[in-house]
Amino acid sequence: MLTPTQKQTAQSIVNLFETGVVLGDYGSVTVIPGDTGHLTFGRSQTTLSSGNLLDLLQRYCTNDGARFGPRLSPWLPRFKAIDLSLDNELRLHNLLRATADDPIMRETQDQFFDEVYWQTAARIAANLGITSALGTAVVYDSTVHGSWKAMRDRTMAQSGSLAALGEKKWIAAYVATRRAWLTNHPRSDLRKTAYRMEAFQRLIEQGYWGLELPLVIRGAEISLSTLRATPPGCYDGPQPGTRAIALQSPLARGLDVRLVQLGLSEQGVPIKADGIFGQTSANLLKQYQTKTGLPATGVADSTWIAHLIA
Known part of the structure; x- marks a missing residue:
């Protein structure tokens, strides 16, 4: 079983892949041309087309203390209908960004992504016989990024089972298989994400199976201090009206x-x-x-x- 720090480290690696921030960007709103997920939001970038974004927002809006719940609730029917025109709704995008300032949204995201992605990945890893922190992180990344089952089956067909190879060799084979798939994918946006597997390959080569800290992933440090920092881009103050806002230096x-x-x-x-x-x-x-x-x-x-x- 992973320690809490190993779990947070694994999640932070995927946060860096998804939003470029160790603790995740709780207000990240992204629309990538050609992405079948369409509008994506949050620390681990859940999508409109999957229905998971609706689930996340419903959980937030049903909390009586949700600061932006009353403003966000009228948008929910369009999320339920998977209205793809939401990709272009700037007012909605700004509202989603603002929810990152609400601790209730941050807590809701943490609970949601843990339940929907992390716990799912942990069960998959355990059922397959994967016990290392790095191996679990690889499964978690694929659970978030997509196509875990297809790449698992391809790895087994090309390289053999985990039982036959042992965990470390099988994970290395899986990462290589997935990297080749991403590198040659017909979608350009997915080809650009092959760096995820390259980062895991470096960790494998360096023997970081326990995700020992500190780590450097894509130029960002994951350490005890960065794991305990305040999430960037989240503001708890100043309260409106306590100062005049004007162009100044620093901004x-x-x-x-x-x-x-x-x-x-x-x-x-x-x-x-x-x-x-x-x-x-x-x-x-x-x-x-x-x-x-x-x-x-x-x-x-x-x-x-x-x-x-x-």
Whole structure:
């Protein structure tokens, strides 16, 4: 059985593959042209077309304390219908980004991805006889990324069973088989993900079967300190109205900035609610102020913020 640190390390490897962040990007919204999953969201990038994104959002919205639940609930019927036009709904994308600032969404994602992906992968690994942390991480990655069963069967057909080869040789054969499949895949977006298997091949070559820390995956360090850090891109403050928001150096960041951007987005302004008030945000704010007959200062003071996000 894996230790809690080994489990978190395995999950962090896949987080890096999915969002480029050790702890995962809880507000990550992605639409890749040609991807059959369509709109994807969250720490481990669950998809619209699978129905799993609906499941995640329903769990969040049914929590009475969900800060953005009332705003998100009206979108759920379109998720249930697998409405692919959601790929292009900027207002929705910004709302999803904002939910990362809600601890309830982060906890919901942790529980959801653990149940839907990690526990499934752990059962698969155990049933197959895989006991190492690295081997379990490989299964977990394929559970998240897709096509585990097809690649398992291909590996067995080409190289033999795990019982015949032993765990380490079989995992190495599986990773090589999956890498070849990804490298030659007809979809260009999947060909670009062969790096996932290359990263596992390096860990295998270096003998990190216990996922001993620290590790470096795709240039990012996984260590006890990075595993215990605050997830990047999640803002617990400042609360809106406690300061004026304007273009400054360093750039203003935080919950209040995100909520102002979200408020502008809901008014039809084509802004990205990333919680960072840069030049683009300032320019779009000025344009909105001009359009609504307000002084075009590019500054959001407490009175204006209260009006926008009421």
